[in-house]
Amino acid sequence: MDVLVVGCGLTGGVIARELAEQGRKVTVWDRREHIGGNMYDYVDEHGILVHKYGPHTFHTKDKSLYDYMCRFGEWKEYKLTCGAMIKGKFTPTPFNFHTIDTFYAEKEASALKVELKEYFSGREFATVLEVMNADNECIRKYGEFLFDHDYSLYTAKQWGIAPEKVDPSILKRVPLRFSYEEGYFDDEYQMMPKLSYVDWFRNLLDHPNITVELGVEALEHLSVTAGELLLDGVSCKIPVVYTGALDELFGQSEGSLPYRSLRFEWRHEDIESKQPYPVTAYPEAESYTRITEYKKMPVQNVTGTTYAVEYPLMYKLREGMEPYYPVLTEESQRKAAVYKSMAEEISNLYPCGRLADFKYYNMDQALARALSMISNIRV
Numbered sequence: 189m190d191v192l193v194v195g196c197g198l199t200g201g202v203i204a205r206e207l208a209e210q211g212r213k214v215t216v217w218d219r220r221e222h223i224g225g226n227m228y229d230y231v232d233e234h235g236i237l238v239h240k241y242g243p244h245t246f247h248t249k250d251k252s253l254y255d256y257m258c259r260f261g262e263w264k265e266y267k268l269t270c271g272a273m274i275k276g277k278f279t280p281t282p283f284n285f286h287t288i289d290t291f292y293a294e295k296e297a298s299a300l301k302v303e304l305k306e307y308f309s310g311r312e313f314a315t316v317l318e319v320m321n322a323d324n325e326c327i328r329k330y331g332e333f334l335f336d337h338d339y340s341l342y343t344a345k346q347w348g349i350a351p352e353k354v355d356p357s358i359l360k361r362v363p364l365r366f367s368y369e370e371g372y373f374d375d376e377y378q379m380m381p382k383l384s385y386v387d388w389f390r391n392l393l394d395h396p397n398i399t400v401e402l403g404v405e406a407l408e409h410l411s412v413t414a415g416e417l418l419l420d421g422v423s424c425k426i427p428v429v430y431t432g433a434l435d436e437l438f439g440q441s442e443g444s445l446p447y448r449s450l451r452f453e454w455r456h457e458d459i460e461s462k463q464p465y466p467v468t469a470y471p472e473a474e475s476y477t478r479i480t481e482y483k484k485m486p487v488q489n490v491t492g493t494t495y496a497v498e499y500p501l502m503y504k505l506r507e508g509m510e511p512y513y514p515v516l517t518e519e520s521q522r523k524a525a526v527y528k529s530m531a532e533e534i535s536n537l538y539p540c541g542r543l544a545d546f547k548y549y550n551m552d553q554a555l556a557r558a559l560s561m562i563s564n565i566r567v
């Protein structure tokens with residue numbers, strides 16, 4: 189083995205492939221029993237392709253990243269549509285003119301749409317924050333309605349805080365559309381694998397120089413002592429690309445990095461449809477945030493439907509949870525920076541990826557980051 193890669197998600201998989209193509213013998217470990225990291229999908233007992241760790245749609249503005257994904261599998265164009273249920277009614281998200289038609293009487297709805305078009309003249313959307321701060325009462329009230337019935341409730345559950353503590357400034361990038369256009373992302377390339385993400389990963393990892401070992405907890409073999417990386421108790425001489433969480437690698441010496449986790453409750457019903465949108469938020473529901481109905485993502489012609497109900501919770505180490513979303517506060521970012529500088533002291537350690545970088549990366553960002561890492565690795 190020339191290089192050890194910890195983690196068989198997008199980051200670890202891409203780095204392994206690139207190094208293998210350069211002639212390096214790469215071993216990839218993952219503590220999970222499957223490849224693909226959080227992009228892992230499988231066909232459930234009802235014949236429906238589902239994503240174990242939450243709904244994943246690949247989207248990017250960058251043609252070179254799109255081309256990279258196309259090297260290892262075929263894709264189909266797929267524009268994800270999302271929605272929300274508010275006061276018992278479904279509406280698309282990002283909110284648009286359908287939302288206004290749903291929650292306002294006909295006359296008020298027409299007036300509000302005209303006011304929005306005039307106030308934000310020439311623009312296709314504004315951020316919710318701009319709408320809430322508008323110098324026009326009718327427009328402002330619309331923003332406040334959405335904040336009170338959707339954003340504050342959803343955000344509070346997602347991050348485990350009280351709704352009244354949710355600061356509207358978090359909405360400075362959330363768009364509100366001034367048209368009937370639907371679609372969650374606005375990137376040029378939006379797609380899903382023709383077969384599955386796992387099939388794409390199989391092709392990515394299919395190289396004679398790559399060995400994948402699953403069900404291997406790296407921390408049972410790797411440790412750091414006096415600024416040196418040890419592999420099974422002896423000094424590790426090869427490069428180690430590490431895509432797990434840095435606080436775990438360093439034994440939480442600086443304290444834990446906070447993450448939000450999710451619990452998925454899987455349900456199957458003999459009904460044609462659970463909800464109009466594949467991914468739907470339920471801000472007013474007791475404790476769950478959203479439901480993903482997989483037969484719609486993309487459409488699968490099956491009878492019955494399987495869906496996952498998402499319950500956010502605080503991540504706790506060694507309690508069978510997955511760390512999904514880094515909780516980015518001043519304190520956590522300071523801690524993460526300390527771990528990063530500790531990692532930089534170790535010349536053959538290459539932390540990279542969503543966990544090791546303590547950043548929320550979309551798949552295209554994780555891919556870009558992985559590709560940019562290759563030239564740094566000294567084998």
Ligand SMILES: Cc1cc2nc3c(=O)[nH]c(=O)nc-3n(C[C@H](O)[C@H](O)[C@H](O)COP(=O)(O)OP(=O)(O)OC[C@H]3O[C@@H](n4cnc5c(N)ncnc54)[C@H](O)[C@@H]3O)c2cc1C
Nearest residue numbers: 195197198199219225226242244245406432541542550551
């Ligand atoms: C709910 C959810 C929905 C998402 N939806 C989208 C979407 O629609 N579009 C999009 O672009 N992005 C989405 N993402 C982001 C996407 O999942 C990430 O960009 C991508 O998975 C990052 O890949 P990664 O390899 O860095 O991390 P991961 O996929 O987390 O892979 C890391 C791997 O390392 C392994 N590992 C960690 N520590 C160890 C250890 N000590 N020993 C052995 N193995 C270890 C883990 O088991 C894991 O398999 C979503 C993320 C979440 C959480």
